[in-house]
Amino acid sequence: MGGLENLITSSVPATPLLEEEGEEEGDVSLKLKHAVRQFYLALICHTVGSVPFRSPVLSFWAMLSRKRPRGGKSTAVNLARGLGSGADAAAVAAAGTGDRRLTTVDLGPGGRAGQWEEPGNFNSHLSALTWTAQLLIFDYACFCNQDDEDQIPAFLATICKEFFQQLAETPFGHILQWRLYLFKVGKAAITTHQARWSLDGQTVEYRGMELQMSHVSQLVVSEYQQVHALLYEELMFRAEDLVPMQAWRLKDDLDMEEFGGSWLSHPRNAELVEGADRALLWRIQGSAELRA
Incomplete structure (x- = not known):
């Protein structure tokens, strides 16, 4: 030093x-x-x-390289030095008392002596x-x-x-x-959790869960329904008199230099967005339930 x-x-x-x-x-x-x-x-x-x-x-770095196995509480077993075999003998050798007396070694869940990160x-x-x-x-x-x-x-x-x-x-x-x-x-390195496909290519299994290709369309519909409910029922207070907007009808000018300008202020969108900034306020004022 x-x-x-x-x-x-x-x-x-x-x-x-x-x-x-x-x-x-x-x-x-x-x-x-x-x-x-x-x-x-x-x-x-x-x-x-x-x-x-x-x-x-x-x-400290060496300690970080080890982790406990997942899947339950750790267990301690008593091993006689020199009498065990395999992982048990290795664990006792690591504990090292120098004689044949019983030694308590923490092997983790299922008797495994930890894992490497x-x-x-x-x-x-x-x-x-x-x-x-x-x-x-x-x-x-x-x-x-x-x-x-x-x-x-x-x-x-x-x-x-x-x-x-x-x-x-x-x-x-x-x-x-x-x-x-x-x-x-x-x-x-190969990941410990891999997705497995069936031979016909129609089912994938990942960490105990199975997903069939026929379920994908159902999943998309379910997500759409949840998003629709969140938007119209919770964020827009179930308003049915709002002017619907389609993206293809909206005009936007990427070269617009006006400060704060956007498609909301584009003159060709005036008819579509007229009153949009006050629509929810009117909805609240017109509903006794929302005013309560």
Whole structure:
């Protein structure tokens, strides 16, 4: 962490947080802000070498790669070390007590020891971590160079070159490498929920639901009826005396330069839209039910 320490020292001198006699409260608050920023920058900017999971960030990243299986509450089973087989033996080995005594291992629903996140979903976690780290670095640079903003670009360039690029043996060097791997793997990944067509091509099944091609027309009619009811019964108060409008009868001029102009103000639509701006008001005034 020598490079990081030099950067921090040159930007913000290390100061104790304990309030000394006669020290103003504002000075203590400023020291605390310095210390907090030094702490989160240290989480981002350090070399991990051959032991990446000593980094709290990479350990947290590894935790995000696992998820519980769906479909019920997790169950705990007691396994004797060395006596299980298959997934049970692997789970006990992971728990690792070093003897043959019973060990409680959380295998999740159905006795399965969790699952890996899909590449696309896990990549979203890495993107969030990356963007957050970039924001924290930028905040640190702005905070520490308030008196000389010209130094901010140079500081950011130095930090990114040493700690925030794919070839660096740093937490976010590893994360950026894995993002590239996941982009590649994600392109070849097969979705877990696929639609299946019947051999005759008339029925499609998706996540336990079946839809036949003959149902499509019924679905369209149903959606139309719902939209019609929403428009005429709820938004237009069941008004039956409104002048119907057909799109083909309306005229529009895309070259109109009048401010606020639209097809509503087009002179050739005057007969169709006359009184339209007051039609619903008249409808409310003429209905005792709506006035109530």
